[in-house]
Amino acid sequence: INGIRVIHYKPNTSWESFDTAGWKTWGMNYNDIHNHEKGAMTLYRNAPWGFGWGTYNSTTHVITGDSIYLLAWNDGSKYIKFMKFQPLKQPANGDLIFRYANVDGTNEVQDTLFQSAANSQNYKYFSFSKTKPVREPANNLWDITFNRYYEPVPTGPSTVQYYPVMGVETNRVGVKVARIIGPTWNTVLADTQNLISKHKTKTTNDLSAIGSNWKFFDNNQFKWFLSDTSSYIVKTIEAADTNWWLLHFTAFGGSGNGKSVFNKMLLGVTNSVYHPTIGTLNVFPNPATNQIWISLENSLVKNAQIRLSNIAGSTVQEMEVQNSSDFSAYSMPINNLKSGIYYLTVTSGNQKTSQKIVIQ
Numbered sequence: 001i002n003g004i005r006v007i008h009y010k011p012n013t014s015w016e017s018f019d020t021a022g023w024k025t026w027g028m029n030y031n032d033i034h035n036h037e038k039g040a041m042t043l044y045r046n047a048p049w050g051f052g053w054g055t056y057n058s059t060t061h062v063i064t065g066d067s068i069y070l071l072a073w074n075d076g077s078k079y080i081k082f083m084k085f086q087p088l089k090q091p092a093n094g095d096l097i098f099r100y101a102n103v104d105g106t107n108e109v110q111d112t113l114f115q116s117a118a119n120s121q122n123y124k125y126f127s128f129s130k131t132k133p134v135r136e137p138a139n140n141l142w143d144i145t146f147n148r149y150y151e152p153v154p155t156g157p158s159t160v161q162y163y164p165v166m167g168v169e170t171n172r173v174g175v176k177v178a179r180i181i182g183p184t185w186n187t188v189l190a191d192t193q194n195l196i197s198k199h200k201t202k203t204t205n206d207l208s209a210i211g212s213n214w215k216f217f218d219n220n221q222f223k224w225f226l227s228d229t230s231s232y233i234v235k236t237i238e239a240a241d242t243n244w245w246l247l248h249f250t251a252f253g254g255s256g257n258g259k260s261v262f263n264k265m266l267l268g269v270t271n272s273v274y275h276p277t278i279g280t281l282n283v284f285p286n287p288a289t290n291q292i293w294i295s296l297e298n299s300l301v302k303n304a305q306i307r308l309s310n311i312a313g314s315t316v317q318e319m320e321v322q323n324s325s326d327f328s329a330y331s332m333p334i335n336n337l338k339s340g341i342y343y344l345t346v347t348s349g350n351q352k353t354s355q356k357i358v359i360q
Contacts, residue, residue, distance in 0.1 A: 006030075006040035009068040009084070018084050020103055023070055030150045030162055033208045036122070036172040041069060041087065053087045061092035070103070083128075100128070122172050139173045143236045144210065146260055151212060166258050167212030171237060176297070177209035178233040178329050210234075214249045224252050233329055235295075244284050244293065275346075275353035277301060283344050287358040290335045294344065296328045301348035308332065311341050334359055 006029045009018065032038035042052035054063040065087040073081035085100045094115030101108035111126075118124040120138035127133050136142070147169050152160040170177060214230050217223070226249055236243040246265040253259030266285075273281040279299030283292055294306060301323055308317040316337055321330055337359050345354040 003074060005072040005074060005079075007070040007072060009070055013068070015068060015084070015086055015099075016105070018068060018103065018105070020070060020082065023072075026070070028162075029069075030152070033149060033151055033167075033211070034206050036207050041067070054090065063090040065089060065098075071100070096124070139171060140237055143171055143175050143234065145169050145171075146258070148258070151208075165212040166252075166260070167208055168210035168214075168260075169207050170209055170234075172207070174235075174237045176235040177206070178295075179209070180231040180233070184228045210247075215252045224254050226250065226252060233293075233295075235297075244282070244295070273353055273355050275351065277351045278304065278346055278348060278353045281346055281353050281355055283355045283357050287360045288334055289360050291331050291333050292344070292357065294330045294332060294346075296323055296346065299323050299328070301351065304346050304348040306330065306332065307345045307347065308334070309343050309345065311343075316342070 007023060007026050008029055009026065029040035031040050051063050053067045053069075054065040056063050067087070069085045071083045071085050072079050082103050083100055084103050085098065087096060087098045088110070089097045091097075096113040097110070098113070099108060099110040113124050113126050115124070120140070121136050122139050123136065125133045125135050136145075145168070146166070148164060148166050149169075150162040151165045151167070152162055155161045210232055214227050215224055216227065218225055230248075232247040234245045234247055236245060243266065247262055248264075249260060249262045251259070251261035275281065277300045278296065279301075280295075280297040282295045282297070284295075285292070296304070304321050304323050306319050306321060307315055309315050317332055317334070319330070319332060321328070339360050340358075342357050342359055343354050344357055345352060
């Protein structure tokens, strides 16, 4: 795809002696597709003081640059422009001071990317044409974004090849995804058992928790196909409560236009109940009619019992679950229950937490 490539320059060399001899053997850096914090210039970050492009001083809280990069522009078929680039310093206020020039040293410019330019955004942006781009809304206003990026594909026991894909990335601020693998979309909608618990994928704010694998290209038929057996529960960003959505893709326009079509269903808005051992409990929708969805987040227990009781304390539904530590979701049928107030209780050993729900 068109765009810029980042190549880490040879070590133990200076800005003034920079040359491009043998640059194709240096190795390209790609943004990590799972971790928001690992970009092409921070891939070699070593805790606690190494930041890939520079070294952190714990006394002054300043990162001083120690790396030089070759930037190579590609038009999709060939390289059309080269530039050398060096991050110089990042003070404690988060500003980034850097310089760039042609590879022969001409047209050198030193510039600063100010932290204040992106106080409410995940990323700061810079254009070499000085257009001052702003490419994203405030980070509390969006949940997922549709991007093109390079994805590593294994080509051997210890080798990978990067291929351009169109995928879905999540916001680094609070969004989590549980993937339901196996049943078709219609089965997911009709399910009244603990379907999600059998097909959950735990994530830790994974940038590509949805990613690109909801579609695939058939080289024999030379066309795109959708995976009808991948659906997603998405925990979204809300100021007070949490929204939960069920998401499933239904069409993809291909590399020609990148159009992505999907079904989404609001599962409900709920207040969370926090327990230091069992984790954060959410029940949705609330009020409910046919079934409820139960999620546990950041739990320290592996096995738990979920019990639904009426206002008199009698058990009307119960289930045993195997829990993941980060994010688990389960469903429970309630279509045979009378309207009224009920209590859902999660118990593990002598630990217990409850949530009141309304069945209509």
